[in-house]
Amino acid sequence: xxxxxxxxxxxxxxxxxxxxxxxxxxxxxxxxxxxxxxxxxxxxxxxxxxxxxxxxxxxxxxxxxxxxxxxxxxxxxxxxxxxxxxxxxxxxxxxxxxxxxxxxxxxxxxxxxxxxxxxxxxxxxxxxxxxxxxxxxxxxxxxxxxxxxxxxxxxxxxxxxxxxxxxxxxxxxxxxxxxxxxxxxxxxxxxxxxxxxxxxxxxxxxxxxxxxxxxxxxxxxxxxxxxxxxxxxxxxxxxxxxxxxxxxxxxxxxxxxxxxxxxxxxxxxxxxxxxxxxxxxxxxxxxxxxxxxxxxxxxxxxxxxxxxxxxxxxxxxxxxxxxxxxxxxxxxxxxxxxxxxxxxxxxxxxxxxxxxxxxxxxxx
Ligand code: UFG
Numbered sequence: 001x002x003x004x005x006x007x008x009x010x011x012x013x014x015x016x017x018x019x020x021x022x023x024x025x026x027x028x029x030x031x032x033x034x035x036x037x038x039x040x041x042x043x044x045x046x047x048x049x050x051x052x053x054x055x056x057x058x059x060x061x062x063x064x065x066x067x068x069x070x071x072x073x074x075x076x077x078x079x080x081x082x083x084x085x086x087x088x089x090x091x092x093x094x095x096x097x098x099x100x101x102x103x104x105x106x107x108x109x110x111x112x113x114x115x116x117x118x119x120x121x122x123x124x125x126x127x128x129x130x131x132x133x134x135x136x137x138x139x140x141x142x143x144x145x146x147x148x149x150x151x152x153x154x155x156x157x158x159x160x161x162x163x164x165x166x167x168x169x170x171x172x173x174x175x176x177x178x179x180x181x182x183x184x185x186x187x188x189x190x191x192x193x194x195x196x197x198x199x200x201x202x203x204x205x206x207x208x209x210x211x212x213x214x215x216x217x218x219x220x221x222x223x224x225x226x227x228x229x230x231x232x233x234x235x236x237x238x239x240x241x242x243x244x245x246x247x248x249x250x251x252x253x254x255x256x257x258x259x260x261x262x263x264x265x266x267x268x269x270x271x272x273x274x275x276x277x278x279x280x281x282x283x284x285x286x287x288x289x290x291x292x293x294x295x296x297x298x299x300x301x302x303x304x305x306x307x308x309x310x311x312x313x314x315x316x317x318x319x320x321x322x323x324x325x326x327x328x329x330x331x332x333x334x335x336x337x338x339x340x341x342x343x344x345x346x347x348x349x350x351x352x353x354x355x356x357x358x359x360x361x362x363x364x
Contacts, residue, residue: 012265013037013085015128017070017119018092019063020047022205023134023194025055026254027090029203032059034258039083041076042093043069047206054202070115073122080126088130088261091119094166097212098311101163112166116173124182130264132257135171135190137246137277138164142313149246149283149319152190152275160311171275178272185272187260192246192279192318194253196338197345204345205250215247215339218290219346222299229301231286233308238315242286246279246317249333249341253278259329270326279318280331289339296336297343 014031018024019040025047028038032055040052040063049065056062064083068075070093080086094112095101101108116133123131141157141164143150159165174186195215197204207216210226221229234241256278263269284292290301324330 011035011037012087013039013083014261015039015041015079015083015086015089016063016092017041017089017115018094018134019090020044020049020051020065021092023191023250023253024090024092025051025203026198026250027092027257028055028063029058029198030251030254030258031261032061032063036258036261038063039079039086040065041068041070041079043067045069046095046208051203051206054198057202058198058200070118071111073118076118076122077125080122080128086126086128087265088132089119089123089128090132090134090257090261091116092134094134096163098161098163099212101161101166102311105162108162108166112163113169113173116170120173120177120184123184129183129185130261131174131184131186132260132264133170133174133186133188135188135275136164136167137190137192137279137316137318139168139171139190140316143316148315149279149281149317150277151319152277152322160313175273185264185269186274187264187269188273188275189256189260190275190277191253192248192277192316194250195247196249196251196333196341198251199337199341199344201341201344201348204341204348206349214245214286214289215293215342218293218301219342221303222293222297222301222343223346223350227302229290229303230306231290231303232306232312234287234305235308236314238285240285240287243312244283244285244315244317246281246283247289247335247338248279248331249338252331252333256323256327256329259327263327274326276323276327277318277320278323278329278331279320280335281318281320282335283315283317284335289335292335293339293342296339299343
């Protein structure tokens with residue numbers, strides 16, 4: 001099925017950069033299911049075009065897709081011209097691997113910062129007034145004990161990686177641009193640790209190579225792709241010695257974008273830039289995650305305790321009160337269900353890999 005026609009006020013047209021990625025694709029699903037029309041702009045640097053099939057299977061709608069790099073100002077300009085009437089931009093497109101950003105800082109600074117600048121320059125040229133920006137709890141660094149759980153007033157700490165720095169700089173760029181009164185307003189969403197997959201297992205996280213994040217590593221270990229999980233340190237000042245994070249279900253996170261968009265499009269914003277923490281309000285340790293994953297999925301996750309990972313924060317979890325009250329959004333999914341969705345997705349990926357092997361044998 002194609003999308004409905006353009007130019008219908010009941011179905012506002014939303015440009016989603018990075019819409020083929022992990023959080024982006026889940027957000028596209030929620031947008032389509034809420035009646036929005038979506039144009040995805042993505043250069044497929046960390047995703048595949050097959051994500052579109054997953055989105056279509058869930059929603060019955062194939063969103064518009066343009067294989068364009070947000071660094072390409074001219075190509076982006078053409079998108080705004082081609083799809084007249086874009087109402088808002090949700091800007092996900094960014095590189096996100098902390099370790100890689102330390103090795104290749106310029107790649108991160110160029111990509112994450114110049115992309116945003118292109119978008120912000122093009123928006124007023126095409127009369128687009130609203131932007132939702134993907135930020136991160138990384139801006140808080142390690143909050144002081146009295147600041148936990150962290151709310152939006154907690155001090156911003158010096159970034160510990162070029163990736164984290166790009167998020168901070170982007171927040172500053174957005175603040176300065178909005179306050180220059182060029183007719184733009186912005187909602188910046190600070191994500192805690194997104195995990196899980198769509199309950200249909202049609203879309204999920206697609207780590208390329210060895211996963212950096214905890215959950216893909218846990219599920220790949222459980223399915224036998226990795227020998228054992230390395231737990232980075234059990235000598236932290238936490239109840240079981242492992243680090244604590246606020247793990248938020250990716251579908252819950254995606255829904256927050258729809259609510260933020262509705263707030264902007266219905267002119268309900270109280271300030272021209274609003275910031276919201278998106279988390280559950282509950283901190284869980286690495287060990288609790290591993291044990292719960294094993295228990296709810298009835299699988300084993302072989303693990304070994306190793307030394308601390310450089311740059312890791314000991315503990316951080318969100319005070320999501322502002323998002324709960326102002327946006328009217330609240331994380332709904334239990335961690336048990338979320339961890340089951342991770343496992344369903346990992347099993348689906350295994351089936352896909354096996355099918356690919358069969359197909360390549362047949363074509364030999
Ligand atoms: N961990 C392990 N073993 C692994 C992977 C992770 O023990 O193989 C632990 C980490 O040490 C950490 C926890 O699991 O304690 C979560 O690690 P992730 O890499 O999944 O997530 P982080 O909290 O380190 O990183 C997230 C985002 C980043 C963001 C950062 C800010 O993925 O984009 O939060 O703190 F920059």
